[in-house]
Amino acid sequence: MVDPVHHLIGLTPPITVALAFALPLLSLIVKSRRFAEVYGVSATAIAAILTAIAFYYVYLVKSPVVYTFGAWPPPVGIVYEVDKFNGLLGLVVGVVFLLVAVYSIEYLKHRSGIEWYYTLLIGMEAGMLGVLYTGDVFNLFVMLEVTSVTAYGLVAFYRSRKESIEAALKYAIVGSVATTIYFIALAIIYGSYATLNMAQIAFKTMSKVDYFFYLIGGDRLWITYTPMIAVGGAAALALALWAFSVKAAIFPNHFWLPDAHPAAPSPISAILSGLLVKVGVYAIARFLYTLFHAAQPEVLVDSALKYVVEATLYALIVLGALSALIAGILMVAQSDIKRLIAYSTIMHIGYIAMGLGLATKLGLEAAIYHTINHAVAKALLFLAAGAFIHVVGTRNIDELSGVGRLMPITTLTFIIAAFSLVGLPPFNGFVSKYLLYMAFIEKGWAPLTAIIVISSSFALIAYVKIIYGVWLKAPVKELKGIKDPSPIITIPLLILAFACVFLGIASPYILDKVITPSVVDLAYNPLNYVSEALKILTQALGG
């Protein structure tokens, strides 16, 4: 008997997909703008509640949760496997999407086609939750495509603007090349490991025998290890991580991001920068740490694969450092407020990649905590910048001069987000950057902390330029009737600002209770991840 909560957790992405595709049909019947808005907010609220249930369940009851679709057991059917790592990221996705859906009501009130906007928004949430929750590498591909297609559509939402169309075209071509490369990696994975189930791949990289296959009854052929499998595994790992590094915008695959993120409507920029790149980071972490055991390479059965994994980790550190430095330098030169924030995203993805490349417990904690902190703070920064754009009607930093005094709430939240991203205490970004410093020092690579310091100081210059202009400079044009936007915009801003402060002040507690268990689930407990799937298989076979 399956626990009913498992159904709720496993069905979160399908329910969200159903909600997304019901909206265009319903809006044919109910031709009201208000209906689409209420529907969009309620659908994201339902998804937020479901992700909160999943989060609560995996942290306090049982982790991981394996949900089998149609009761087909793991290596045969698609399963969703939620552990503390993806449960946590799922909650962040659910909450940020709800706030963005509320914010969009006011931000897009003069635009037509709002029902299509919300369809794509909910569809993107479904895809992201699917990527996060899935325990099957092919389902990850499908969900990644769902996320990407909706993202291309939303970047082109202002379809009469030249820059949106150009950015969406560029983003779509680069993104679909990446997913096609991932599909080739899947072919190699299937050819080498003869499975698409993450738990089984994680088991086969550790062991010379295939216990899943043994249980099904392949008693003659269950010793499946050959060195060729490891070659295939290494090739697949390299191709898959390359594809994910495009999605995560790690240097040198970051070039699409500074065009695509500013061209979208501001709430979508918040999601693209805050969450969508994190989906790539999640996939990198899951592949490296759960499937290929990068934190404990000694458990890998093949020594050649061990070298490949370690080389990948070094590559992540180098590319992360380059992303951070290059984005930091380019950030200072921007005059468009949204483009500046987009470059900051590349910088922070660089930090996260460096944390992931360390492969120590502290480094992973820093990377995961920074993933969450950056998701919250970057969403807030884009939404606050969007509030300026919504009221003043320009994205040029010089033309925003002097509006800050007239919009105190927006400016306050903008400053909180900027300071959090630069890494000033007591905000959340400080804590995760501090952890990253400590992780580097613990590993004995203290000089690398200079990269974080240098790029953060570039970011500080860039943000201070905006804050100074917005708050102190004399206005360049008439500022009549400019005031804080309606509460529909300011309340999500205040909630996210509160989250920034809370994640900073309560960090000892959060690290202890939330982040560390998720790191353990991700990287240090592979047998737990595998045995839960095996248990389901044994039950299904009547054992």
Added chain:
Amino acid sequence: MDEVILRFLWIYTWFVLIATIGLGLYGIAVKPNMLKKIISLTILGDTANVFMIYVGYRAVYPIKPPVLWTMNPSKEVLENFASQITDPVPPALVITAIVINMAITILITFLAIQAYRLYGTLDSRKISKLRG
């Protein structure tokens, strides 16, 4: 002799596939025309699909389709069956991927049409120049 020819063809097709993947990537990276980029993208996607089909194929005779004719097969029947069939999983994956590729191609084509309406050209060099 048949064996040699089969093996040659097998290796040759793998080469062709990898070369076609390279061709697709080249077209996307180098060709300035958006339409040619889209065509290269579909070439890349279709090659990836054939690649996947090849992973599930077997070059050793006898080759049979993965259809089991008995309702309650014995173990010997099953083992015999498993040693002769092509793998049914890759075609299932490819069908999904074809549908996804189609959706993406349609979306990108729409974007290209819209870009043509706005810019009056499909040349990606001119498109990025016009925006300034």
